[in-house]
Amino acid sequence: xxxxxQTPRYLIKTRGQQVTLSCSPISGHRSVSxxxxxxxxxxxxxxxxxxxxxxxxxxxxxxxxxxQFSNSRSEMNVSTLELGDSxxxxxxxxxAGRRGGKNNEQFxxxxxxxxxx
Amino acid sequence: xxxxxxxxxxxxxxxxxxSIINCAYENTAFDxxxxxxxxxxxxxxxxxxxxxxVSEKKEGRFTISFNKSAKQFSLHIMDSQPGDSATYFCAASxxxxxxxxxxIFGQGTTLQVKP
Numbered sequence: 578x579x580x581x582x583q584t585p586r587y588l589i590k591t592r593g594q595q596v597t598l599s600c601s602p603i604s605g606h607r608s609v610s611x612x613x614x615x616x617x618x619x620x621x622x623x624x625x626x627x628x629x630x631x632x633x634x635x636x637x638x639x640x641x642x643x644x645q646f647s648n649s650r651s652e653m654n655v656s657t658l659e660l661g662d663s664x665x666x667x668x669x670x671x672x673a674g675r676r677g678g679k680n681n682e683q684f685x686x687x688x689x690x691x692x693x694x
Numbered sequence: 695x696x697x698x699x700x701x702x703x704x705x706x707x708x709x710x711x712x713s714i715i716n717c718a719y720e721n722t723a724f725d726x727x728x729x730x731x732x733x734x735x736x737x738x739x740x741x742x743x744x745x746x747x748v749s750e751k752k753e754g755r756f757t758i759s760f761n762k763s764a765k766q767f768s769l770h771i772m773d774s775q776p777g778d779s780a781t782y783f784c785a786a787s788x789x790x791x792x793x794x795x796x797x798i799f800g801q802g803t804t805l806q807v808k809p
Contacts, residue, residue, distance in 0.1 A: 581737075610795040619802060620738070620783065625795025633794045667737050673795060682728065683797060685737035 578604055581670050581686035589692045595656040598689045602649050602670030609651040610683060611643060614665040623666075626651050627673070655691075663693045696721060698786050700800025707807050713771040715803045717784035720765065724786040728797070729758065729769045732781045741782075742769075774807045781805070 582601045590596050602609050611623040622635040626645035643653040649670075655662055669683035699718045707713045717727075725746055730738035744751045744758045744767065751758045757770040771778055781804050785797040 608795050610797070612797075620785075620797075620799040622796045622798070627795070633792065633796050635796070669737075669797075671795070682740055682743065683795075684740060685730075687735075687737045 581668060581684055583666075583668055583686040583689050585689060586687065587690045587692075589694065590658050591694050592658055592660060594658050595654060596658060596691060597652055597654045598666055598668075598691075600651045600653075600668035600670075600686060602651070602668075603684055606670035606672050606684075607649050608671045608673040608681075609645060609649065610669045610671070611651070611653050612667045612669065612685075613637070614667055614688070615663075620667070623653065658693045660693050663691060665690050696798055698784060698798050698800045700784050700803060702803060703801065704804045705806070707774045707805065709774065709776060709807055709809050711774050711807075713774045713778070713805055713807070714768060715782055715784070715805075716766065716768045717786075717800050718764075718766045719786050721786070721788060722765070723788040723790070723793075724798075725789055726787045727758070727760065727767050728785050728787075729756075730783045730785065730799075732783065732802075738783060771805075774805075776807045776809050779805055779807050 584599045608627045610625040614620045625633040629645045640656045645651045665688040667688045669685045671681040671683045673681045728743035729741045732738045742753045742756050755772045760767045781802045784800040
């Protein structure tokens with residue numbers, strides 16, 4: 578099976594702009610989680626989607642949003658970019674089911690490196 | 695209560711030695727504890743994971759030891775190789791809708807294995 582893919586791999590934006598990142602999960606996986614990785618804060622959970630519905634959300638401002646499509650592909654959007662949004666954005670997919678609960682293995686993509694100038 | 699504390703921050707080991715990384719947690723609702731390995735420019739790769747109903751799990755040179763009463767778990771890398779040089783993250787997750795799809799990560803340990 579192909580792994581998790583993320584596009585683009587690198588992005589450079591300026592403050593105030595918005596950005597959309599894309600993630601294609603492993604075939605058959607319906608759960609997609611997003612994380613932000615920075616040297617200072619480490620890996621932090623943004624949100625998780627299952628069957629086009631956001632099931633869980635981390636402690637990030639409303640500028641961070643996401644969605645999931647019927648084919649399980651997911652996008653995340655960051656509006657009004659700030660310098661502090663510079664990070665590696667990772668998505669992970671798992672075979673977790675509708676009831677969630679018991680956590681299954683999460684498999685990560687290579688990430689999108691976002692630089693905000 | 696949602697934190698996972700990882701130590702040491704960095705570790706240097708000679709080739710053939712044992713690398714040991716430790717993690718501690720507070721939330722007794724956590725029931726899944728994976729370890730990830732990350733190389734520069736790559737996403738984290740799942741190495742090995744454990745649930746609290748067992749005290750040890752071994753896969754090849756990698757072993758997780760789990761102490762439920764102490765709320766600690768550790769990764770042991772036996773016969774460490776230069777190719778193991780990477781950053782290692784422990785993580786934890788719990789049951790319930792508020793934990794769905796959410797891994798809480800330790801701060802990471804940068805391992806360098808010297809030839």
